[in-house]
Amino acid sequence: MTEHTCHAVGCPKIILPKLFMCPEHWAKLPQPVQRLIWHHYREGQEIDKSPTVDYIAAAFVAISLVALEEKKRMPTLHLGGAMIYPPQEPGDPQSKLADTRSTALPYPD
Numbered sequence: 001m002t003e004h005t006c007h008a009v010g011c012p013k014i015i016l017p018k019l020f021m022c023p024e025h026w027a028k029l030p031q032p033v034q035r036l037i038w039h040h041y042r043e044g045q046e047i048d049k050s051p052t053v054d055y056i057a058a059a060f061v062a063i064s065l066v067a068l069e070e071k072k073r074m075p076t077l078h079l080g081g082a083m084i085y086p087p088q089e090p091g092d093p094q095s096k097l098a099d100t101r102s103t104a105l106p107y108p109d
């Protein structure tokens with residue numbers, strides 16, 4: 001079983017599988033975003049690795065907020081096998097900002 005780390009970009013802290021971020025990063029999220037994460041959390045999703053699209057979207061918002069605050073690279077967003085963010089059009093300035101090494105949302109394997 002792989003260890004579950006905090007979803008904040010670049011944070012290596014190992015946390016319980018059902019938790020989203022380490023306490024330090026979780027505290028940086030505005031309460032409405034914290035509530036959104038738990039609202040869309042489904043018991044056992046960390047075991048079957050199939051969170052809802054709503055959860056993935058909430059996770060992306062949360063990880064992006066922390067990344068912006070800490071001036072880290074923005075996370076990538078994959079849905080249904082397609083990369084949604086950052087956009088991949090050539091010449092798009094966003095593609096320079098994002099590191100295309102996967103930040104694997106929401107579960108790194």
Ligand SMILES: [Zn+2]
Binds near residue numbers: 006007011012023024
């Ligand atoms: Zn963290």
